[in-house]
Amino acid sequence: MPHPTLFLIDGSSQMYRAYHAPVRTAEGGLLRNAQGRPTNAVYIFVTMLRKLIADHHPEYIAASFDLPGRTFRDDLVDDYKANRTPMPDELAEQIPMVHAACEALGVPILTSERYEADDVIGTLATREPGPIEVATGDRDLFQVIDDARSVVVLYCGKGVAKLEVMDGAVLHGRYGVGPSGYADFAALRGDPSDNLPGIPGVGEKTATKWIAEFGSLAALVDRVDEVKGKAGDALREHLGSVLRNRQLTALVTDLPAETVGAVPGDLLPVAWDREKIHRLFDTLEFKVLRERLYQTLPHGLIGATGPGGPQDTAAPHPEKAAFEVVADLLGPDQVGAWLAAHESAERSGLTLTGTWGRGTGNVTAMAIAAPDGHGAHLDPVQLTDADERALAAWLADPAHPKVLHDAKGQMHALAARGLPLAGLACDTAIAAYLALPGQRTFDLADLALRYLGKELREEADDGQLTLDGSGERDAAGALVLRAQATLELAAALEEDLGRRESVALLHDLELPLIDVLAEMERTGIAADIEHFSVMSAMLHGEAKAAEQAAYAAAGHEFNLGSPKQLQELLFNELHLPKTRRIKTG
Structure with missing residues (x-):
């Protein structure tokens, strides 16, 4: 019997991408409710979550989020992620609402003091038998891909709605390395968003070539004098930063269960709390999204979302009161x-x-x-x-x-x-x-x-x-x-x-x-055809009279339906004051 699928969501990564998704009001601003509270990140996050659940029918599921405060990586390097812009206030304000949405939808939330969401996911994705699917926009999680255990990453590098399935073959075809070599590759390439500098003059192709030639970053360091040319000189000069990058890029994959906060047996989806959904969506004014949610997942139980979804592994509905008749x-x-x-x-x-x-x-x-x-x-x-x-x-x-x-x-x-x-x-x-x-x-x-x-x-x-x-x-x-x-x-x-x-x-x-x-x-309604015919003839006559009056005022006939002719008449012939241009001229 196949092992049930564990679905892990990189909540912090997806939330950031949801906030920056191109969903705006007609005026170009963030989505807000009537009280002016920003809601765009929650809206896109829940939309993404609905689609993931409907498309993948996970039997086990959890979302992992970063906690505020320092992590062990900040202790290793003071300027880790130092060049990142601070989290916008409008996003920080939505974090509790994103958490509340996960809770209402029966998605457990995992966090760990002094570790990042990636480390929690890395631990579960490495420790547990597959199949495992990881939804993220963070390339560091490519390290957990494992074809032998059916561990794949659903990567949303082009937006939360555009997921790309990354397995070992796709990863190697794109970067020339496998999952075990990705941290080495990333350390050589660098990552400006995490304040991890690359090697001047060395790009992804050179990094891939070195990993392929030497087998690993450790072997490359041991034989660094064999690397010739300007690239070799740059590598030797920046070797310290490369090793630092490698230390920071590597995922933690051995957190104890009490630190992770759960084992997969704890991650069974539960029935939705519809009252919480109603209260939250009423506050956020997500009228259409609520309807889409119930249409897509009518049972309110993630593990039983339709054809192909699990039947016997999902958590049972909490008993509700019944109608007695x-x-x-x-x-x-x-x-x-x-x-x-x-x-x-x-x-x-x-x-x-x-x-x-x-x-x-x-x-x-x-x-x-x-x-x-x-x-x-x-x-x-x-x-x-x-x-x-x-x-x-x-x-x-x-x-x-x-x-x-x-x-x-x-x-x-x-x-x-x-x-x-x-x-x-x-x-x-x-x-x-x-x-x-x-x-x-x-x-x-x-x-x-x-x-x-x-x-x-x-x-x-x-x-x-x-x-x-x-x-x-x-x-x-x-x-x-x-x-x-x-x-x-x-x-x-x-x-x-x-x-x-x-x-x-x-x-x-x-x-x-x-x-x-x-x-x-x-x-029904009866229409007096004769009366409307008389009215039509009267209005037609009035329209013709108004048209002739306009020609008389202008001194010549022109096309009343032509913006260009009207512009010529009003501003060049009659010299009326000009106003700002509109779409029709």
Whole structure:
């Protein structure tokens, strides 16, 4: 059985690259929320993380970050990374939010005092069996590539969205060295970003040639007098800085587990904390990104993200509270008796499946959740005339208040079947919009988890028919659960709206408007063609009169639609004062 994949993210490197990614506002500034807080690094980092998880389906995952303060390399060399510009304040301000995003998405964070993120990754990538994938923009991590253990680096040298798979063959083809020789090569080449000076006049080709000829930097140092020419003189003159570079470039690969902060067994992905995601994304105003996240990774569990993703190695969902309802699958001539048995002046949940649009629709199934904890599933195909009469009376009776999620479309479907709806007590989609106006979509399952802490688990239809009817029963039960969720959610949303002093807005304005809008969509709009023809002729005449007046003022005819002719007329002939140029001249 293949060993599960360990996915390691160089969080600090990716965060820096996310901050400097060319994502800006229309005015060229950083992305910010309404309070002016910068959010661009978090936005790009989460976008990158979403894509990595969706594309690679890691079974184990972690992100490693640098800690503030000195590292052991600073103790070795006082001016290590001294020529780097200080971290921008706008990036430093986003670090806690990047960490919070990882935590909310179930990605463990690893840090180590006095060591860099590279060393934590180097230790895990060297110690543990493969396959291992390392996402980074730091070339130093090319040292961990190991074809024998399937350790590769996903290098984002051209941006966080453009990952290049670096294995031993690709590394050798680019630099002429293997992973074991990369630190030697890098020491000879130097790295200005880390304040590691190279050898004057010696570039990558010469460094590669020396490694190939002598086998290693250590052998090159032992035989340094054999290197001829100006390059040899420069090497001997700067040998001290090369050895210093080698000491600083080498990754630490033997940190103890307590220093690393975890072993791979600790790095199982966990279920998302959707409430944390909501709170964080609400603050950051990541409306579209939240929708993309849930669309790409609907299960909220990194280890089970779709085809090819692990099934038995992922951490289990933490148990959520369940919706409790006794579901009855009603057959012919059972609707009236069921409605009578569960009659109440309290609200009931109602949900449909089918198709609907503006003024039309079709019902394929219906579920009712009564206030006493019982629910019913109705199949329109099985309804008798008596069932239809009982259902129609219940739906049209305002004394039986109903709660729906996104009611207007379902009202169209009912009306198309001759079943008008009255007594709409709450529309949970509308209520959610009033409570969370910054969101763009209001999924019932998402809202149930957010407001009720209950998971609305809906088994995906695999398109296969079952001979024992179990698939039909599962679908019926799932629809009843949706009706129950709608019923419970309505109370929670109204409580939230009460804190926002918006309950009256829901009941006095929004709910009555649903009936008005539905009726308008069913009726449509009639156009008075004769009236519009008269209006068109009048406007055409006025336009011609204005055109002739313009010609008279200019003293000649010209093309009113030509910016060039207008420029000539206004500024050269009429000598009007010039203004600044615009895109059209």
